[in-house]
Amino acid sequence: MKWLILVLATPLLAGAAAPASANEKATEIIQSSITGFVRPAYAALHERAAALNDAVKTLCATPSPANLQSARDRFKAETDAWSYAEIIRIGPATEQNRLERMLFWPDRKGIGLKQVQATLAAKDAAAADPAQLPTKSVAMQGLGALEFVLFGTGSEALSSSGDPYRCQYGAAVAANIEAMAGEIDAAWAKKGGFADQWAQPGPANPLYQSGTESVTALLEVFVNGLELVRDVRLGGFLGKQAADDKPKQAIYWRSDGTTRSLAANLAGMKALFEASGLGNQLSPDTRWVADSVKIVLGNAIDAANALDGPIDDTLAGEQKRDKLAYFRLVTSTLTELFATRLAAEFGLTAGFSSLDGD
């Protein structure tokens, strides 16, 4: 999602005069981002995916209310980890449609739901086979599908042996999620892979030919991530007025995970910002921009976390809904801080004509 490009304007970071040092600086920033945020985020995703896979397998082997609860808890832990990591929308997650296979959302026309329901009704053996599931529709392979299996209509049957196929299909989805998380994790660790390309810009690098390009890609993570949170995640269900709200268009509404996911998206950004050391590159008199970013991100995360619970309850309560509206406002403040203030400090300007899809 290259919605915004940032382009070099002045030589704080780079420039024709000192390309070597600029690339070294970029390497430091990107390497810190990868080591301090990207790798641990995907490692946690993978670890929790494995735990989720185990929990669903256990549930299928021994259906019980406790095992259903355990699978549901593991699911929530995994969606938290994904929300934290998914702000990284470059590199291995974009290959083989993994972003969409991991989470097909928004599903405006309910395609995924229809496909999952049809699969459950038909008891399609191929969909319950982890080897064959990756060839099915992307909407049937990831977190959205598993959420319906574990939390949707009919999921109570999993607490007894009421619907073995549903559980097997869920186990295949959980295995697929674990496989994808493992692939992404491994691809970031691979020598000479995307991580090295991002962190080692240069004329011979096919993806990032200068330090500016590498740092631009990092700033785009924030700018595009904020747009995703605001326009897609929040805008998809939070109306201008309460009458326009669409709680059933909210992400993870079935598992009461909507606001936790929003909080985790921003928590990922905060962790990435801190890991990158971008703030340390600023001169003392502009350090306030980095401080503002951290404070505003922290406030937004707190606001979203305070709303943990069913999203329709949040939207029905005026004070709670106001908090969500505040969260939306704050994402705009953050966009201004990243796309204008911080970009300017790094000698970059928010691109204009280059906005994607035109």
Added chain:
Amino acid sequence: MHLIDRRNFMQAAGLAFAGSLSPRQLFALEKADAVFGTAYQLKDGTCGLAVLSEDSNVLFSAPLPDRGHDVSYDPIARRSVIFARRPGTFAVVFDHTGAGQPLTITSPEGRHFFGHGVFSPDGKLLYATENDYDNAAGMIGVYDATDRFRRIGEFPTHGMDAHEMLLLDDGRTLAIANGGIETHPDFGRAKLNIATMKPSFVFVDRVSGDLLEKHELAPELHQLSIRHMDQDQSGTLWFSGQYEGPETDRPQLIGKARLGKELELVAMDDRVLASFNNYTGAIGANRDAGTMAVSSPQGNALAIIDTATGKVVSHQTLTEVCGLAPDRGSFVVTTGRGQVISADGNAAAFDDYFWDNHVLRIG
């Protein structure tokens, strides 16, 4: 989300530019050999349309309620239309000589403009690419230019995300690029179907609305969104796209289309291709010179191709280059950094301006 409240933009667009022309500007306009229309945004966030002279002067400008995209020109009535950038719902008809009041058109309920359109050869009808967003279907809206651009009909483009279109020399056949990317105003500009997108290049009869031909790329290129096009001196259509797959892929981005023929990709050498960063923003022909220019605002690159040989004859780095229009033996080029580069290579800087994606010669 980005749809503009109708009342607000009527007010904004109602700030007419008639009367905004000084006698000096009028004189400049009359003596200008060629003028070019384009949309812009100022650093303070306000948007507008501008008419540029061949020597890179702003002859006049007028406000727009939000960002515009491409311009269409009717040489019969000598008037132009600037379309809102997606998912905008306005288009503004203006006379580049400053005569008369601009007229704002709105897309109907359930549709927004995609930013491009064409006039019929007699100037009586205007066709606009539009999004039937609830059904994720590309549509062509038909507007009666003789009746204050009243919308009189529509027909499908047989694909999603209809973007640029051209009217072929027969005056009837529309060539339309269906970009294949599903978007819905409920989700801003987010792309909703990257895993399953299916762009196409179609030919549609503008009179009957019938689909004449539909062409698709090879299945492995289904994430190459076909978005822009122009026609070379031999009548061949050249299209250019943006790739939505992983950045580590390096597919070809430019191709050729002709009625009755399969789509054909134009092989660019690795260095040129890499400079596009999997994204081209505009493609335009200089039929007299036998060249085709392609811009990449994401790769900050501009390439000019000899259409007869397919060879790249010029390749330069230009920050956020996008808009291009033929002029004399070369092109007028605009950038998102406020530069206008004239055909003779002189660069004029407009510090407060971000020029939008397209520029069109309108006289």
